[in-house]
Amino acid sequence: MAIPARPGCYEFFAGGGMAGLGLERFERLFANDLDPMKIAAFEANHGAGSIRRADVWDLTPTDLPGHAALIWASPPCQDVSLAGHRVGLDGARSGAFWGFWRLIEGLVAEERAPSVVVIENVMGLLSSNGGEDFRAIGRAMVEAGYRWGALELDAADWTPQSRPRLFIVAARDPLDGVADLAKGHGLSPRIRAAHAALSRDVSASWRWWSLPTPPRRNVDLSAILEPDDLVDWLPPATQEALLALLSPLHRRRLEAARTASLAGRRQVAAGYRRVRIEQGGKIQRLELRFDGLAGCLRTAAGGSSRQFIVVCDQGELRARRLSPREAARLMGLPDDWVLPRGETAAMKLLGDGVAVPVVRALSEGLLEPLLGIAARRVA
Numbered sequence: 001m002a003i004p005a006r007p008g009c010y011e012f013f014a015g016g017g018m019a020g021l022g023l024e025r026f027e028r029l030f031a032n033d034l035d036p037m038k039i040a041a042f043e044a045n046h047g048a049g050s051i052r053r054a055d056v057w058d059l060t061p062t063d064l065p066g067h068a069a070l071i072w073a074s075p076p077c078q079d080v081s082l083a084g085h086r087v088g089l090d091g092a093r094s095g096a097f098w099g100f101w102r103l104i105e106g107l108v109a110e111e112r113a114p115s116v117v118v119i120e121n122v123m124g125l126l127s128s129n130g131g132e133d134f135r136a137i138g139r140a141m142v143e144a145g146y147r148w149g150a151l152e153l154d155a156a157d158w159t160p161q162s163r164p165r166l167f168i169v170a171a172r173d174p175l176d177g178v179a180d181l182a183k184g185h186g187l188s189p190r191i192r193a194a195h196a197a198l199s200r201d202v203s204a205s206w207r208w209w210s211l212p213t214p215p216r217r218n219v220d221l222s223a224i225l226e227p228d229d230l231v232d233w234l235p236p237a238t239q240e241a242l243l244a245l246l247s248p249l250h251r252r253r254l255e256a257a258r259t260a261s262l263a264g265r266r267q268v269a270a271g272y273r274r275v276r277i278e279q280g281g282k283i284q285r286l287e288l289r290f291d292g293l294a295g296c297l298r299t300a301a302g303g304s305s306r307q308f309i310v311v312c313d314q315g316e317l318r319a320r321r322l323s324p325r326e327a328a329r330l331m332g333l334p335d336d337w338v339l340p341r342g343e344t345a346a347m348k349l350l351g352d353g354v355a356v357p358v359v360r361a362l363s364e365g366l367l368e369p370l371l372g373i374a375a376r377r378v379a
């Protein structure tokens with residue numbers, strides 16, 4: 001198929017539409033999600049009617065307009081147990097991935113196969129079910145006529161959030177002009193180990209795709225925070241109770257940061273509460289990091305999924321929750337991006353999302369070259 005200047009793209013499991021924001025070079029022909037909150041957020045940012053509210057299992061290829069050169073899918077992470085759940089078109093519904101993949105198979109049968117398919121997921125997909133889930137996806141890609149490879153990309157290389165994620169990329173021949181070298185950015189030890197465990201028939205179609213090394217990130221956590229006077233700090237008693245959860249090691253780190261701040265160097269940490277086993281019993285701990293990064297935004301239910309910010313300024317300590325707008329910045333979203341009104345909904349949307357700068361880097365460094373689109377960005 002001749003690739004138009006702005007090739008078409010479908011976005012499955014689109015959530016708030018963060019993948020699409022990074023795929024600026026593509027024209028979105030279709031997007032779907034199931035969750036009314038996600039649909040509302042997507043429409044608030046992309047316009048009414050821009051996304052179809054549908055279970056992927058309810059879609060057929062006739063619902064998919066035109067011919068997409070690229071299909072992006074971010075299936076739900078809790079769906080990582082995929083192998084053994086494969087069902088035929090008439091079978092019971094299980095595993096949203098397979099509901100999606102049968103659409104790819106339908107498009108291939110109709111000679112509307114996308115040239116490139118991307119699956120984004122948590123790193124756990126490499127090892128879930130003893131690695132069989134990853135192998136099952138690879139096998140499905142090979143059976144549908146694709147070459148495939150995978151990258152581990154951490155959002156921390158582009159934005160101050162630690163967020164390693166798996167990107168499985170399938171592409172149809174020809175693959176002119178894209179290097180197949182077992183080196184490059186994204187080929188982590190975990191990817192190599194998963195590749196080593198592939199059977200020969202599936203690994204024969206493997207391609208060592210990677211990205212150019214990204215430029216050094218020049219923004220750290222403190223740069224994305226709101227001004228101190230615009231945020232709600234925890235009341236003293238709540239702050240004291242929170243800091244009482246620090247382990248001796250983290251308490252020493254905080255004390256060192258407080259001392260450094262006395263010399264005029266403001267120190268910022270991000271932290272989560274986590275349940276740890278100590279002396280045979282469960283104990284809740286606050287774990288802080290002072291490396292200029294936030295921890296991975298999460299979607300787990302309950303208070304422990306909220307991240308805290310602790311600031312040491314001239315020897316004074318203050319703590320608060322990370323705000324939804326700050327979390328949006330950690331995902332690489334612009335400040336005019338419309339968030340759901342409720343904090344819980346906003347944090348769920350963001351925690352489920354894909355970091356926009358990572359999608360952009362993947363698009364420019366691999367997807368566009370795979371499609372034979374010349375590099376475009378100048379500034």
Ligand SMILES: C[S@@+](CC[C@H](N)C(=O)[O-])C[C@H]1O[C@@H](n2cnc3c(N)ncnc32)[C@H](O)[C@@H]1O
Binds near residue numbers: 033074
């Ligand atoms: C990991 S999130 C992807 C978020 C998206 N990448 C973003 O940037 O916001 C997975 C999404 O799949 C949706 N989902 C789960 N099961 C689904 C199904 N059977 N059909 C359609 N969407 C589904 C969820 O509502 C959720 O928004």
